[in-house]
Amino acid sequence: MDLSGAEIVVQALKDEGVEFIFGYPGGAVLHIYDALFGQEEVKHVLVRHEQGATHMADGYARATGKPGVVLATSGPGATNLVTGIATAYMDSSPLVVLTGQVPTPVIGSDAFQECDTVGITRPCVKHNFLVKDRHKLAETIKKAFYIATTGRPGPVLVDIPKDITDPKVKIPYHYPKTVHLRSYNPTVKGNPRQIRKAAELILEAKRPMIYSGGGVILGEASEELRELTRWLGFPITSTLMGLGAYPGTDRQFLGMLGMHGTYEANMAMHECDVLLAVGARFDDRVTGKLDEFCPYAKIIHIDVDPSSISKNVLVDIPIVGQAKPVLAELLVQLKASGRRPEAEALSAWWEQIERWRALDCLRYDRESSLIKPQYVVEQLWQVTRGKAYVTSDVGQHQMWVAQYYKFDYPRRWINSGGLGTMGFGLPAAIGVKLAFPEEDVVCVTGEASIQMCIQELSTALQYKTPIKIVNLNNRYMGMVRQWQEFTYESRYSHSYMDALPDFVKLAEAYGHVGMLIEKPQDVRPALEEAFSMKDKLVFLDFITDRTENVYPMVEAGKAQHQMRLPPWISPERELA
Amino acid sequence: MRHIISLLLENESGALSRVAGLFSARGYNIEALTVAPTEDPTVSRMTIVTRGDERVIEQITKQLNKLIDVIKVLDISEADHIERELMLVKVRAKDQEREEIKRLADIFRGRIIDVTASSYVIEMTGASPKLDAFLANLAKDWIIEVVRSGPTGILRGERGLHL
Ligand SMILES: Cc1cc2nc3c(=O)[nH]c(=O)nc-3n(C[C@H](O)[C@H](O)[C@H](O)COP(=O)(O)OP(=O)(O)OC[C@H]3O[C@@H](n4cnc5c(N)ncnc54)[C@H](O)[C@@H]3O)c2cc1C
Numbered sequence: 137m138d139l140s141g142a143e144i145v146v147q148a149l150k151d152e153g154v155e156f157i158f159g160y161p162g163g164a165v166l167h168i169y170d171a172l173f174g175q176e177e178v179k180h181v182l183v184r185h186e187q188g189a190t191h192m193a194d195g196y197a198r199a200t201g202k203p204g205v206v207l208a209t210s211g212p213g214a215t216n217l218v219t220g221i222a223t224a225y226m227d228s229s230p231l232v233v234l235t236g237q238v239p240t241p242v243i244g245s246d247a248f249q250e251c252d253t254v255g256i257t258r259p260c261v262k263h264n265f266l267v268k269d270r271h272k273l274a275e276t277i278k279k280a281f282y283i284a285t286t287g288r289p290g291p292v293l294v295d296i297p298k299d300i301t302d303p304k305v306k307i308p309y310h311y312p313k314t315v316h317l318r319s320y321n322p323t324v325k326g327n328p329r330q331i332r333k334a335a336e337l338i339l340e341a342k343r344p345m346i347y348s349g350g351g352v353i354l355g356e357a358s359e360e361l362r363e364l365t366r367w368l369g370f371p372i373t374s375t376l377m378g379l380g381a382y383p384g385t386d387r388q389f390l391g392m393l394g395m396h397g398t399y400e401a402n403m404a405m406h407e408c409d410v411l412l413a414v415g416a417r418f419d420d421r422v423t424g425k426l427d428e429f430c431p432y433a434k435i436i437h438i439d440v441d442p443s444s445i446s447k448n449v450l451v452d453i454p455i456v457g458q459a460k461p462v463l464a465e466l467l468v469q470l471k472a473s474g475r476r477p478e479a480e481a482l483s484a485w486w487e488q489i490e491r492w493r494a495l496d497c498l499r500y501d502r503e504s505s506l507i508k509p510q511y512v513v514e515q516l517w518q519v520t521r522g523k524a525y526v527t528s529d530v531g532q533h534q535m536w537v538a539q540y541y542k543f544d545y546p547r548r549w550i551n552s553g554g555l556g557t558m559g560f561g562l563p564a565a566i567g568v569k570l571a572f573p574e575e576d577v578v579c580v581t582g583e584a585s586i587q588m589c590i591q592e593l594s595t596a597l598q599y600k601t602p603i604k605i606v607n608l609n610n611r612y613m614g615m616v617r618q619w620q621e622f623t624y625e626s627r628y629s630h631s632y633m634d635a636l637p638d639f640v641k642l643a644e645a646y647g648h649v650g651m652l653i654e655k656p657q658d659v660r661p662a663l664e665e666a667f668s669m670k671d672k673l674v675f676l677d678f679i680t681d682r683t684e685n686v687y688p689m690v691e692a693g694k695a696q697h698q699m700r701l702p703p704w705i706s707p708e709r710e711l712a
Numbered sequence: 713m714r715h716i717i718s719l720l721l722e723n724e725s726g727a728l729s730r731v732a733g734l735f736s737a738r739g740y741n742i743e744a745l746t747v748a749p750t751e752d753p754t755v756s757r758m759t760i761v762t763r764g765d766e767r768v769i770e771q772i773t774k775q776l777n778k779l780i781d782v783i784k785v786l787d788i789s790e791a792d793h794i795e796r797e798l799m800l801v802k803v804r805a806k807d808q809e810r811e812e813i814k815r816l817a818d819i820f821r822g823r824i825i826d827v828t829a830s831s832y833v834i835e836m837t838g839a840s841p842k843l844d845a846f847l848a849n850l851a852k853d854w855i856i857e858v859v860r861s862g863p864t865g866i867l868r869g870e871r872g873l874h875l
C-alpha cells in the first residue's frame with residue numbers, strides 16, 4: 137500500500153487503535169487535516185485552544201489508561217501545547233503529541249510559524265522526535281506510542297515537517313507490530329531477593345504503614361494492592377494522585393496524607409516503624425520537612441522508575457519494577473512464609489490510630505447559613521453514589537474533593553498534582569466524557585481556575601459532552617488567599633476575583649444550562665436536578681463561604697506531624 | 713568528589729542536548745564533557761566529569777539512564793580506570809626560555825609539534841592533574857593559548873563499556 141506522509145499519519149493512528157484525536161489546524165498540518173477529512177475511524181475533536189487539546193487527551197488517558205493523542209500546527213500551535221505537555225509529564229500521563237513543523241529545507245531560517253518545538257518541549261517530555269525522512273515516519277509514530285505507554289508513562293512528541301506529509305509523494309506503508317529500542321528496556325518484574333527481604337521486614341513490623349501513590353493506578357495494580365492490604369490488615373494512606381486505588385470508604389484507609397492530609401494519616405506516617413511505599417515519589421507536598429520524615433521507619437519502595445527511588449528520601453529496600461507484578465509476588469512470598477503479621481502489636485497500633493481518627497479532623501460547621509464548600513463535595517459524593525469521574529482544577533476546591541469525595545475506584549479522580557495546572561479540569565472532563573459517555577463526569581472547579589480554559593465550553597457543546605461543572609465560587613483565589621492569611625498577615629495581595637462574569641449567563645451563552653445556588657438547603661436539590669439532565673452540560677455556580685480554609689495543613693518548613701488544624705479542633709484537649 | 717561518567721548513546725542529533733539539558737535543568741555541575749562516535753557509527757561515547765556527593769552522583773546516573781537515547785552509563789571512577797586528556801599549549805618561546813620550556817615539556821613527556829622563531833606548540837596527554845601541574849610550571853606570561861579536550865577514560869582489564 138503506497139501512502140503519502142499525511143496518510144501514513146492517519147493510517148498509523150488507525151493501526152494503533154486510536155479513537156480520538158484532539159487538535160487544532162494550521163498551515164503546517166494541513167496535509168494531515170486533509171487526510172483526516174471524510175474518514176470516521178479516528179474521530180477528530182476540534183478544541184478552542186491547543187492547551188485544551190492536551191488536557192482533553194490527558195483526561196482521556198487518565199480515565200482509560202490508553203494514550204491520549206494531540207495534533208497541532210507549528211509555532212504558536214506547538215507553544216500553546218507546552219503547559220498541557222508539562223502537566224502530563226509531571227503526572228506521568230501517556231500522551232502522543234503530533235506537531236507540524238515548517239518544511240525541512242527552511243528549518244532554521246526563522247520561517248513563518250517556525251519554532252524549535254523539539255527544543256522547547258525537551259525538558260517536559262519523556263522523549264521527542266523530529267522526523268526528517270518520510271520512510272521513518274510510521275516507525276517513529278510506533279516508537280512514540282511504545283515509549284509513551286511503557287515503563288513510567290509520559291508524553292512523547294513527534295514533530296513532522298510539512299514536506300514529509302506532502303500528499304504528492306507516496307511511499308510503501310508498513311506499520312511495525314512491535315519496536316525494539318536498544319537504549320530503552322523498562323523493568324517489569326522486581327528482583328525476587330529484594331521482594332523476599334521486603335516480606336521479612338513487613339512481617340517484623342509493629343507499627344506498619346502503606347503509602348500508595350499514582351503509580352498503582354498507572355500500573356493497574358489496584359486489585360493487587362487491595363488484596364495485599366487486606367491480607368496484612370495494615371493501615372493504608374494515599375497521595376493525591378493515588379486516590380481510588382484502595383477504596384476510600386474502607387476502614388483500613390486513613391485518608392490522604394501530606395500537606396492537606398488527614399491527622400490520622402500524617403500521624404501514622406510519622407510514628408510507623410515500617411513503611412511500604414508503592415508507586416509514590418516522596419513529593420515535598422507529602423514529606424514536609426525532609427529530615428523529620430518518618431523518623432522511626434525502615435522504608436521499602438516499589439517503583440518502576442529507579443530515579444524515583446532514594447531521590448528525596450533514602451530507602452532501605454528498593455524494588456524496581458511494575459507495581460502489579462511486584463505486589464502480586466510480594467503477597468505470594470508473604471503467604472508462602474506461613475507467617476502472619478504480629479497480631480498483638482498490630483491491634484495496639486490500630487488502637488492508637490483509632491484515637492487519632494476519633495479527632496475527626498475533617499469536621500466543619502454544618503450549621504452555617506453560608507454554603508460550605510466541603511458540604512457541596514459531600515453532597516456531590518452522595519448524589520453520584522461515589523461513582524462519578526471527577527476532574528478538578530487547582531486550589532482549595534481540589535483539596536476538598538480529595539478530602540471529602542471518597543473515591544472507591546481507580547482512574548475516577550483526575551487532577552493535576554505535580555504541575556498544579558489551573559485550567560486542567562474542564563477540558564480533562566470533556567476528554568473523560570468522550571471516553572465514557574454513559575458515566576457521570578463532573579468538573580469541580582473554582583471561579584479563577586475555570587476561566588483559564590473556559591473557551592472549551594464551546595467544544596463541549598459541539599461534541600455533546602454533557603458534563604457537570606461544580607464551581608465552588610468563593611470570589612477568591614482561595615488557595616492563594618489562605619497562604620496570605622497564614623503567612624502574610626492577611627495581606628490579600630491580588631488574590632481576589634473582581635469583575636467576575638455572570639456564570640449562569642456565560643453557560644447559557646455557550647448553549648448550556650446555568651444554575652446559581654446561594655443557600656445551603658438548595659445544594660442537594662440543585663445537584664439532583666443537574667444530574668437528572670442527562671444530555672445537558674450544567675454549570676452549577678455555588679456561592680460559598682469565602683473565608684473557608686483547607687485543614688489540616690502542614691505549613692512550609694514543618695514536619696508532617698506538625699499540622700495546623702482548624703481553630704475549632706484541638707488534639708491536646710480532645711485526645712488528652 | 714570528582715567522578716568520571718562514561719556513556720554510550722545513540723549517535724543522533726539532539727542526544728547531546730538532552731544530556732546537557734539534563735545537567736542544567738537539575739542543577740548538576742559539568743566540569744568537562746567530551747563526545748565522539750565509536751567504532752560503530754550509530755553509537756557515540758561520551759565522558760562527563762562532574763562533582764557531587766554519593767546521592768547526587770547516584771541521581772545523575774539514574775537520570776542519564778532514563779534518557780531514551782542513552783544506552784549505557786558507567787561511573788568509571790568507581791573502578792580501576794585510566795584517564796587521559798589531550799592538551800595543546802601555545803607558548804611564547806624566545807632566547808634562553810626556549811631551552812627551559814623544552815626541558816620542562818620533556819619532563820612532562822610533552823612533544824613540541826610546531827615551532828616558530830618566537831613560539832612553540834606543545835602537545836601533551838595525561839591524566840588531568842598532570843596537565844594542571846605542567847601549566848602550573850609555566851610562567852604566566854609564557855602562555856599564549858591553552859586548548860584542552862577534557863578527560864576521557866577507560867576501565868583497566870577486560871571489563872568494558874560496550875553494547
Ligand atoms: C494545591 C495542591 C496541593 C497538594 N497537596 C497534596 C497533599 O496534601 N498530599 C499529596 O499527596 N499530594 C498533594 N499534592 C500533589 C503533589 O504535588 C504530587 O503531585 C503528589 O503528591 C505526587 O503523587 P505520587 O507520589 O503518587 O506520584 P505520581 O506523580 O503519581 O508519580 C507516580 C510514581 O509512581 C511511579 N510509577 C509509575 N508507574 C508505575 C508502575 N506501573 N509501577 C510502579 N511505579 C510506577 C512513578 O515512577 C512515580 O515515581 C498537591 C498538589 C496541589 C496542586
Ligand SMILES: Cc1ncc(C[n+]2csc(CCOP(=O)(O)OP(=O)(O)O)c2C)c(N)n1
Nearest residue numbers: 531532533556558582583584585613614615
Ligand atoms: C496556571 C496557574 N497559575 C497560577 C497558579 C497558582 N495558584 C494555585 S491555586 C490558585 C488559586 C485558584 O483559585 P480558584 O480557582 O478560585 O480556586 P480556590 O482555591 O478558590 O478553590 C492559584 C492562582 C496555578 N496553580 N496555576
Ligand SMILES: [Mg+2]
Nearest residue numbers: 582583612614
Ligand atoms: Mg476561588
